[in-house]
Amino acid sequence: MAVTTGVLGPRPTGLWARRLSAVVIFAGAVAVLLPLAWMLSTSLKPESEVFRAPIEWVPSTVRPENYREAVSLVPFWRYALNSLIVAIPVVVGAVVSSTAVAYAFARMRAPGLRWLFLLVVAAIMLPGEVTLVPSFLLFKELGWVGSYLPLTVPAWLGGGAFNIFLLRQYFLTIPREQEELARVEGHSFLSILLRVIIPQSWPAISVVAALEFVHVWNDFLGPLLYITDQSKYTLPLGLNFYKDIYNTQWAHLMAASLLALLPCIIVFFLAQRAFTQGVVLTGRR
Amino acid sequence: MPTTRVRRLTASQREAVVAYWFISPWVIGFVGLTLGPMLASLILSFTDYNLVSTTGTSFVGIENYRKALADDPLVMQSLRVTSYYATLAVALDLVVGLALALLLNTGFRGIGAIRTIYYLPAAVSGVAVSLLWLWIFQPSGGLANGLLELVGLPAIDWVYSTTWVIPAFVLMSLWGVGRSAFIYLAILQRIPTNLYEAAAVDGAGPLRRLFRITIPLVTPAIFLNLVLGIIGNFQTFTQAFVISEGGPANASLFYTLYLYRNAFRYFRVGYASALAWILFALLLALTLLVFRSSRRWVYYEAGAPGDRS
Numbered sequence A: 001m002a003v004t005t006g007v008l009g010p011r012p013t014g015l016w017a018r019r020l021s022a023v024v025i026f027a028g029a030v031a032v033l034l035p036l037a038w039m040l041s042t043s044l045k046p047e048s049e050v051f052r053a054p055i056e057w058v059p060s061t062v063r064p065e066n067y068r069e070a071v072s073l074v075p076f077w078r079y080a081l082n083s084l085i086v087a088i089p090v091v092v093g094a095v096v097s098s099t100a101v102a103y104a105f106a107r108m109r110a111p112g113l114r115w116l117f118l119l120v121v122a123a124i125m126l127p128g129e130v131t132l133v134p135s136f137l138l139f140k141e142l143g144w145v146g147s148y149l150p151l152t153v154p155a156w157l158g159g160g161a162f163n164i165f166l167l168r169q170y171f172l173t174i175p176r177e178q179e180e181l182a183r184v185e186g187h188s189f190l191s192i193l194l195r196v197i198i199p200q201s202w203p204a205i206s207v208v209a210a211l212e213f214v215h216v217w218n219d220f221l222g223p224l225l226y227i228t229d230q231s232k233y234t235l236p237l238g239l240n241f242y243k244d245i246y247n248t249q250w251a252h253l254m255a256a257s258l259l260a261l262l263p264c265i266i267v268f269f270l271a272q273r274a275f276t277q278g279v280v281l282t283g284r285r
Numbered sequence B: 001m002p003t004t005r006v007r008r009l010t011a012s013q014r015e016a017v018v019a020y021w022f023i024s025p026w027v028i029g030f031v032g033l034t035l036g037p038m039l040a041s042l043i044l045s046f047t048d049y050n051l052v053s054t055t056g057t058s059f060v061g062i063e064n065y066r067k068a069l070a071d072d073p074l075v076m077q078s079l080r081v082t083s084y085y086a087t088l089a090v091a092l093d094l095v096v097g098l099a100l101a102l103l104l105n106t107g108f109r110g111i112g113a114i115r116t117i118y119y120l121p122a123a124v125s126g127v128a129v130s131l132l133w134l135w136i137f138q139p140s141g142g143l144a145n146g147l148l149e150l151v152g153l154p155a156i157d158w159v160y161s162t163t164w165v166i167p168a169f170v171l172m173s174l175w176g177v178g179r180s181a182f183i184y185l186a187i188l189q190r191i192p193t194n195l196y197e198a199a200a201v202d203g204a205g206p207l208r209r210l211f212r213i214t215i216p217l218v219t220p221a222i223f224l225n226l227v228l229g230i231i232g233n234f235q236t237f238t239q240a241f242v243i244s245e246g247g248p249a250n251a252s253l254f255y256t257l258y259l260y261r262n263a264f265r266y267f268r269v270g271y272a273s274a275l276a277w278i279l280f281a282l283l284l285a286l287t288l289l290v291f292r293s294s295r296r297w298v299y300y301e302a303g304a305p306g307d308r309s
Helices: A015-043 A067-074 A076-107 A113-124 A129-141 A151-156 A161-174 A177-184 A191-199 A202-218 A221-226 A236-246 A250-270 A272-282 B002-008 B011-044 B065-069 B073-104 B113-121 B127-136 B141-148 B165-174 B177-188 B194-201 B206-233 B237-243 B256-265 B271-296
Strands: none
Touching: A015 A067, A015 A151, A015 A250, A015 B073, A015 B127, A067 A076, A067 A250, A067 B194, A076 A151, A076 A161, A076 A191, A076 A202, A076 A236, A129 A151, A129 A221, A129 A272, A129 B011, A129 B256, A129 B271, A151 A221, A151 B011, A161 A191, A161 A202, A161 A236, A191 A202, A191 B011, A202 A236, A202 A250, A202 B127, A221 A236, A236 A250, A236 B073, A236 B127, A236 B237, A250 A272, A250 B065, A250 B113, A250 B127, B002 B127, B011 B271, B065 B271, B073 B113, B073 B165, B073 B177, B073 B206, B073 B256, B073 B271, B127 B141, B127 B237, B165 B237, B177 B206, B194 B206, B206 B271, B237 B256, B256 B271
């Protein structure tokens, strides 16, 4: 997306007005970065200096050992691995599943399909609380509580109403000529999806993958309900557990939290263009 | 037999079969994990089903609903807390997000780096971020009071105060305002310049242009943010669970947190199901209200902006 430097809109014509808005924008950016800078600063301080007032942004003694200690106070790498074990099938499942479903909604004709798509849109707005308890009972009946199945299997069943919606909207913008040609040549829908549609849709697909990764990596309620065994804790559960034990060790807690956020920050920078566009496209919260 | 039947299908029938085949995972998921559970929860809400009870389950009619709405002060408390938070969070997100978008639209340079920074909070959430804010809001040593001290203001107890706990959560939610701002910005940048030129020729000042052109044209995005914001904020859970655990004195007892406690701490499945349906009905009513009102304030590009008076 080409970035236009706002020649549109009711822009203040005066130079001072533009300067003033630049100052406000920069101040806002600093305010946004402040919590993360504070997190980094705290994570490098000795615990004894954490509470010092007034604020010290640069620790007088930098203590990188906090990180080494933080990952051994709790089995941090075990939790990180567990998070990955959940995240990979969820991201793959959501991408595969929502691509197939979205393609059908975008390109195929069948009785009732439009009506079903309205259900997809309605499902986006459905508050998760309504299905929380009975879903738990269902997974309990299936004997899945305590395993990762309640967290991973649903991703393969449609991949989320929101992702279907996003991909369908994207597929609709792809010109049909190439596809129609392939149809005439006798290619199946599946082969058209794989050879024509998907190669043109990587921006939208990476949005889905990035959003889904960030979502599953940070998910707390799901693991809280379904993971009972401490050795199976994902990072969010592990961090919460960490907080309950080492409540006042802020330097170590911030070191562990920052490490836990790192994969999301990396994914964010890797998929940044796709990510920001995806959020703009869709307004997902 | 089946092969001959498949062969007799017309092209459009074959297409329909393929279509149903493609969407079948979603159908299974929707029936099994959305529609089915919704119905189950509706039925459960009329029972006294308890996960650990040994006395058996019986239908109790509307007793759960009566109790929730008339006899359980914590339901009202959680509704009060949640709507207070949602109102503040949605309103601030709207006003600050739009203001920020207008500023970014003034011919600002270096928007790439700024965009990255403002978006960063959207990439991080959950327990780690909640722990960060819990630390920021620590009355002694925390960043929030450190900054207040810097400008000579008295310290606040933040998440340990019944007055400040919700504003603290709102402040935390405002951290992610960049996302809304860039949604608005994307729309602002699509507004044709000639609309403003025409308005300028007519002698309309900046404020008039803002309220007569810009704001009407972003109303569809405001509408979308409003609907999704209400629904999203009513589901606040992780922050409340990690940061304040509903306290102090239930001042941050978010609705979902109370529902979670009923279902998974007190094991009152029937009652929790009724709570879920009360929330669902409430959100549905709110959403319909916003949709109905949208006819009067959301502008869709059907005609010229002048058509709308």
